[in-house]
Amino acid sequence: MRVSRDKLTKRMEEFRAALKRAGLKITPQRLAVFARLAEEDSHPGARAIHGKLKKKMPGLSLDTVYRTLWLFVDLGIVENMGEIDGVRFDANTEPHHHFICRKCGASFDIYCRDFDDLKLPGELSEIGEAMKAMVEVRGICRKCLSRK
Amino acid sequence: MRVSRDKLTKRMEEFRAALKRAGLKITPQRLAVFARLAEEDSHPGARAIHGKLKKKMPGLSLDTVYRTLWLFVDLGIVENMGEIDGVRFDANTEPHHHFICRKCGASFDIYCRDFDDLKLPGELSEIGEAMKAMVEVRGICRKCLSRK
DNA sequence: TCCTAAATTGGAAAAATTACTATTTGGAGG
DNA sequence: CCTCCAAATAGTAATTTTTCCAATTTAGGA
Structure with a gap:
């Protein structure tokens, strides 16, 4: 588009x-x-x-x-999507969300009830069939913060 | 962990x-x-x-x-994180969210006010410093649905 | 216009992922 | 518990993606 x-x-x-x-x-x-x-x-x-x-x-x-x-x-004028170092895998089948470090790429699970059942907008059906929604938080992880 | x-x-x-x-x-x-x-x-x-x-x-x-x-x-017992075919980039600086097709990897922007200001859980500070949160919806896009 | 640090090119190297063939093996059926 | 064979794996080669580097070019300040 x-x-x-x-x-x-x-x-x-x-x-x-x-x-x-x-x-x-x-x-x-x-x-x-x-x-x-x-x-x-x-x-x-x-x-x-x-x-x-x-x-x-x-x-x-x-x-x-x-x-x-x-x-x-x-x-900071462009955002990268996807992991820095290749595809990763997650066997956690329970509802959860991710924190991803912008510096080192490490990812952490977040559990937050409020995020688990987000109401998806109707126009989504124009794009495709949604199966799952999760929140991705981006920032700097503890380790990277301290070694800064 | x-x-x-x-x-x-x-x-x-x-x-x-x-x-x-x-x-x-x-x-x-x-x-x-x-x-x-x-x-x-x-x-x-x-x-x-x-x-x-x-x-x-x-x-x-x-x-x-x-x-x-x-x-x-x-x-369906494992979920992949990150794009199928390498890192991608996004120059859209306005608040928005993503729909990603599980079949072909195509991604689409979603605009949804409800998602723009998600209240992040407090425990997040243990993990790191959050800078941005966005919703990632996964499913099958129109094109892949029809050619199924 | 001149100058220099910064930026680009092209090719080579490294890293990530997939393809392929010969060989091995899980487990169904005796 | 054997036997057997389609399914799965190992090992290596090929491909794709990404980064590195040395030589050359260039943006933009003086």
Whole structure:
């Protein structure tokens, strides 16, 4: 799905501001990667972004895309979805939720009754058939906080 | 953290029942992988599981671990965390939530006011410092439903 | 315009995951 | 308890994803 024009403009402004604030250069590559990410809400991976941009920007290296994306995550203007180091597995079949550390990727179970039976919005049926809902809390874990 | 003895027993029962129901063999490898996963709530990845089990079961192949874990996901006794095909990125800075398709891995944004300001449980502070909470809904997307 | 630290490229390396074949084995049926 | 065979595994090769690095280019301040 496409993002509206003014949302896009707003995001591009935030992007420029964040780079300026951090004293980083505004390069064509960074502009292209961010724009690509900001104008769609399909949450692409690095390869997908690289593939799309390669047409307009043949020299673009895959490494740059990766480096750029993680830079954006560090700057707080982009969020990563999914674990840092590959897929993980969970055999806990009871209702529970997750805390995930942004620094080290560690994850912890959270038990919270209020979260167990969230009422899902009706429009969800347009997207698909929901089977389960859980809350994902992101932050910094104790260990990472202390060794900071 | 360790899981209590009766929870573990219960999970092992469910595991045996699920394999039986599907007409699959209960092998030492499957028992070991599931037990390893069920007795901890640290959500390990395939490599971590393989590494731990290698000591007791020197011949265990990494392929078996991967195959076994995805089998468990298919059977519904294990849930995978993180995207199927690598890390993804999201430049949407507005409060929103995600629907993720179990079949194809596609993800969609959900907007739902009720989810935007979930009250986090106090015990969370023992785990770390929370920065953001979002709801992750899992199910089957329209496309996958229709092509079923 | 010039200069320099920062950024990018392209290719190589590392890590994660899947594929494949020969061999082994769980467990159904005798 | 044997026997047997479809199912499962081991070991290794292939593929995919991600990161690293040295050489080169460039954004943007002076």
